[in-house]
Amino acid sequence: EAQVTQNPRYLITVTGKKLTVTCSQNMNHEYMSWYRQDPGLGLRQIYYSMNVEVTDKGDVPEGYKVSRKEKRNFPLILESPSPNQTSLYFCASRGLGSGRAAYEQYFGPGTRLTVT
């Protein structure tokens, strides 16, 4: 089954304690991205990656890091989490080929992060 998986699904942590949220896709997609969802703001892109070792900032990258060492994985790293990073996080992927399929993003189930 084609899917994007994220772990953990729920995480409560304290300010300043480094954490990593993993994301993996099994569709051989080149493009992967991270979003955060906050009430009334919809989803905002944090970082994205066009392929292995190619990453770039989205709209709200401050306080986050990413890496893309393998095509299937795109972890999100919070080196020193703060309470304003409490949010619902989604990983997404899509292909980069031509045609309509290239526009459809597949989303993971989300990770709810609380930073106290």
Add this chain to the structure above:
Amino acid sequence: AQSVTQLGSHVSVSEGALVLLRCNYSSSVPPYLFWYVQYPNQGLQLLLKYTSAATLVKGINGFEAEFKKSETSFHLTKPSAHMSDAAEYFCAVSEGPAAGNKLTFGGGTRVLVKP
């Protein structure tokens, strides 16, 4: 730069009534438009998309949306609401390959269906 505005953060409809969710966008190039649905505690699922073909787009679960260039709108409708339609709906715009196919989302509209 592209942006999306969804009018109404919450909409309440009776079961069997029309569902109408409004979406207006701004884009410097012909846009690609999407509606996603998010059921409680789940990720986003694509409902339908407009990618410069027919202006009336049919999606899953009986939803459809019409692209109106003159009004810069892409409103989502369903003739008869079902209890299972209770969810949050997001409109999104992309300016296509030239802009890296980046998706920009609206703030979302939460739909409540009353029996």
